[in-house]
Amino acid sequence: MTSVLRLFRDIASESYNDEGYASNTSLEQIDVEAIVCNIYRRFEHKAAIDPSLPKLIRKAHCNVLKDWLMHLPGNYSCLDASRPWLIYWILHSLWLLKKLPDAETLSKVVNFLKQCQHKDGGYGGGPMQHSHLGTTYAAVNALSIIGTDEAYDSIDRSSLQTFLWTLRDVDGSFALHNGGEQDIRGAYCAASVAKITNIYTEALFDKTAEWVISCQTYEGGFAGCPGMEAHGGYAFCGLACLALLDRTQLCDIDALLRWSVNRQMRLEGGFQGRTNKLVDGCYSFWQGGIFPIISAILAKDNKELIETVLFNQGALQEYIIVCCQSPEGGLIDKPGKPRDIYHTCYTLSGLSVAQHGTGTGESLVIGASETELNRVHPLHNIAPHMVYNAVHYFIRHPPPVKDDN
Amino acid sequence: MSDCGDSDAGWIFYKDRPDWNDIKPVPEDDGITPVVVIAHSEKFEDVYDYFRAILQKDEKSQRALELTKDAVELNSANYTVWQYRRELLKELGTDLRSELDYVESVIKISPKNYQVWHHRRVLVEWLQDPSQELDLTAEALLHDPKNYHAWQHRQWAIKSFRLYDKEIEFVDSLLSDDVRNNSAWNQRYFVHNNHTGWSDMNVQREICYTLEKIKFVKNNESAWNYLRGILLHDKRGINGNGVVTAFCEELYKNRCRSPFLLAFIIDVCEEAIKKNETNGFHNVERAKELCTALATKYDKIREKYWMYLRDRFEMYVCVNGENSQ
Numbered sequence: 001m002t003s004v005l006r007l008f009r010d011i012a013s014e015s016y017n018d019e020g021y022a023s024n025t026s027l028e029q030i031d032v033e034a035i036v037c038n039i040y041r042r043f044e045h046k047a048a049i050d051p052s053l054p055k056l057i058r059k060a061h062c063n064v065l066k067d068w069l070m071h072l073p074g075n076y077s078c079l080d081a082s083r084p085w086l087i088y089w090i091l092h093s094l095w096l097l098k099k100l101p102d103a104e105t106l107s108k109v110v111n112f113l114k115q116c117q118h119k120d121g122g123y124g125g126g127p128m129q130h131s132h133l134g135t136t137y138a139a140v141n142a143l144s145i146i147g148t149d150e151a152y153d154s155i156d157r158s159s160l161q162t163f164l165w166t167l168r169d170v171d172g173s174f175a176l177h178n179g180g181e182q183d184i185r186g187a188y189c190a191a192s193v194a195k196i197t198n199i200y201t202e203a204l205f206d207k208t209a210e211w212v213i214s215c216q217t218y219e220g221g222f223a224g225c226p227g228m229e230a231h232g233g234y235a236f237c238g239l240a241c242l243a244l245l246d247r248t249q250l251c252d253i254d255a256l257l258r259w260s261v262n263r264q265m266r267l268e269g270g271f272q273g274r275t276n277k278l279v280d281g282c283y284s285f286w287q288g289g290i291f292p293i294i295s296a297i298l299a300k301d302n303k304e305l306i307e308t309v310l311f312n313q314g315a316l317q318e319y320i321i322v323c324c325q326s327p328e329g330g331l332i333d334k335p336g337k338p339r340d341i342y343h344t345c346y347t348l349s350g351l352s353v354a355q356h357g358t359g360t361g362e363s364l365v366i367g368a369s370e371t372e373l374n375r376v377h378p379l380h381n382i383a384p385h386m387v388y389n390a391v392h393y394f395i396r397h398p399p400p401v402k403d404d405n
Numbered sequence: 406m407s408d409c410g411d412s413d414a415g416w417i418f419y420k421d422r423p424d425w426n427d428i429k430p431v432p433e434d435d436g437i438t439p440v441v442v443i444a445h446s447e448k449f450e451d452v453y454d455y456f457r458a459i460l461q462k463d464e465k466s467q468r469a470l471e472l473t474k475d476a477v478e479l480n481s482a483n484y485t486v487w488q489y490r491r492e493l494l495k496e497l498g499t500d501l502r503s504e505l506d507y508v509e510s511v512i513k514i515s516p517k518n519y520q521v522w523h524h525r526r527v528l529v530e531w532l533q534d535p536s537q538e539l540d541l542t543a544e545a546l547l548h549d550p551k552n553y554h555a556w557q558h559r560q561w562a563i564k565s566f567r568l569y570d571k572e573i574e575f576v577d578s579l580l581s582d583d584v585r586n587n588s589a590w591n592q593r594y595f596v597h598n599n600h601t602g603w604s605d606m607n608v609q610r611e612i613c614y615t616l617e618k619i620k621f622v623k624n625n626e627s628a629w630n631y632l633r634g635i636l637l638h639d640k641r642g643i644n645g646n647g648v649v650t651a652f653c654e655e656l657y658k659n660r661c662r663s664p665f666l667l668a669f670i671i672d673v674c675e676e677a678i679k680k681n682e683t684n685g686f687h688n689v690e691r692a693k694e695l696c697t698a699l700a701t702k703y704d705k706i707r708e709k710y711w712m713y714l715r716d717r718f719e720m721y722v723c724v725n726g727e728n729s730q
């Protein structure tokens with residue numbers, strides 16, 4: 001299916017009306033719109049004389065990602081406790097771009113992740129760091145992307161299950177690490193990891209779905225914990241967790257859908273993370289990724305919906321390709337922001353969702369056909385076949401000690 | 406990404422400190438095939454080599470406590486360092502009041518970091534003293550009125566220690582600064598939901614408050630979402646409150662076409678249909694018309710969604726054989 005770009009004239013006509021009452025929110029929104037509008041205007045001129053536009057500068061992205069996989073500049077010291085995350089973001093981005101590194105490099109990654117695995121189960125942010133659920137999720141996803149027996153066998157699943165038990169609270173919620181904070185990311189990461197590695201048990205997730213649903217807010221999205229504001233990242237975690245636990249019937253889907261569709265910005269085309277906040281490339285996935293899950297739920301009553309996602313796929317792709325690419329490679333939050341690995345991963349993941357929707361219908365690609373990315377599994381954000389392969393490997397190879405709680 | 410700054414003159418490396426010469430530094434062991442290798446500064450390497458040594462030995466000492474400060478300064482997101490620091494505080498019986506001041510100073514530098522706020526929370530729990538938390542979070546929210554971490558900490562303190570008394574005033578002042586601050590609207594809901602309760606009188610008072618705000622900024626999604634939120638607690642439902650429906654029809658008549666107004670009227674229609682309470686204003690045809698208007702004119706970015714809702718209303722007609730005016 002081909003899609004037409006929005007006309008600059010139509011984009012510009014969507015600009016913010018502050019109704020004569022300026023406030024911080026409206027002033028910041030108007031600033032961003034001015035910058036984005038300018039980019040769309042210049043883009044329309046360029047595209048008129050260059051039929052290859054809009055295009056994804058694949059080579060630049062692949063090159064910088066491959067560099068990052070080996071070496072990072074000193075300003076990444078702040079992510080020294082997130083190294084498995086860096087690996088997952090990089091490998092997943094490269095896979096989306098259809099350029100996974102060779103087997104030798106991937107084997108190096110497996111070795112390194114072994115160094116991050118803690119003897120008491122799970123993975124830390126680096127060698128000799130305590131285990132953390134976020135970095136454990138990232139490591140398991142990265143190893144599933146690598147997908148070799150060596151990668152699968154490097155995970156100590158018995159101790160991983162023990163680790164998950166130590167983080168679980170009686171109310172079904174999960175802390176991110178021992179002695180650490182507890183929020184909806186914990187529940188999602190635990191469910192994702194347990195499902196993929198086949199260490200999931202009913203007892204381990206008893207009441208988790210009920211706890212997660214207590215985070216759905218009056219706006220319809222999910223918050224990090226009960227009472228807080230609905231937020232894109234947490235909404236993805238909440239819905240994906242319920243889907244992994246097969247408990248989406250607890251969710252007010254109409255309210256979630258209303259909230260989610262309203263996060264798409266009328267002028268920019270990208271998503272904001274919360275009501276009245278600014279557009280940001282990473283929410284392309286956190287918000288965009290919610291839609292295929294919603295479609296699957298709604299399709300239980302109306303089969304046609306499995307082929308569509310209810311957001312504007314074209315406008316999101318425009319925002320990502322026109323406004324979020326750094327010319328030197330890597331993707332960004334919004335124009336004017338520096339590139340980073342996190343935004344590269346989630347902006348590309350969102351682009352993939354925008355192109356493939358639920359994955360069952362035809363794809364819709366803005367720009368040249370080489371812009372098309374690989375497809376993702378909406379619950380784990382790695383390739384669907386990678387999830388399948390890992391799950392089936394782990395079913396064939398049960399962990400030495402089975403949970404008997 | 407914040408600058409992990411480490412450019413202070415007069416800094417002495419741990420490896421050059423006589424009082425640390427009994428410790429053998431432990432370099433990071435990335436294995437034989439390192440990847441994602443960060444080009445840390447020499448200072449970073451040095452501090453963390455010694456941190457790993459202390460951690461490995463499980464040394465609980467004053468100098469270890471000082472070392473964790475240096476480690477935090479280089480990377481305040483290192484949860485292992487914070488966790489170890491908490492173990493040290495307990496073991497050494499350190500004055501937790503000075504620790505509160507310390508973490509406050511780190512929060513001021515890194516206000517959007519999970520670890521610093523969590524550390525603060527644990528300290529307040531240990532001390533059972535929330536007396537500074539409202540001021541601390543108010544200060545953080547002054548710089549960034551939508552800082553999620555600050556709001557989360559504030560909610561935790563309020564809920565755990567019943568500090569609801571002046572919270573509505575605080576919310577009011579934030580909303581008068583910026584009526585579009587959704588975090589402040591959410592906090593308003595939090596106070597009513599956990600403290601004031603949803604008595605009929607309170608619901609009506611909140612409705613009036615919200616309609617007043619919508620009157621002067623009609624395009625403010627936060628206020629409309631809040632309105633829908635409080636109507637969840639109105640026994641008459643979203644379509645049964647005459648004040649609200651009259652307000653909306655008045656706006657519509659005065660040519661307001663804010664997508665949030667139109668969307669709200671659609672919700673009123675939907676509930677009226679479900680409850681068999683349709684009337685000249687709120688019925689299937691009106692809902693379908695509004696969906697079309699939104700899809701084609703007032704909210705084009707959400708065309709697919711509005712057409713989906715329109716189709717759903719179509720199905721109501723089929724299923725219920727509904728007669729609309």
Ligand SMILES: [Zn+2]
Binds near residue numbers: 282333
């Ligand atoms: Zn972002």
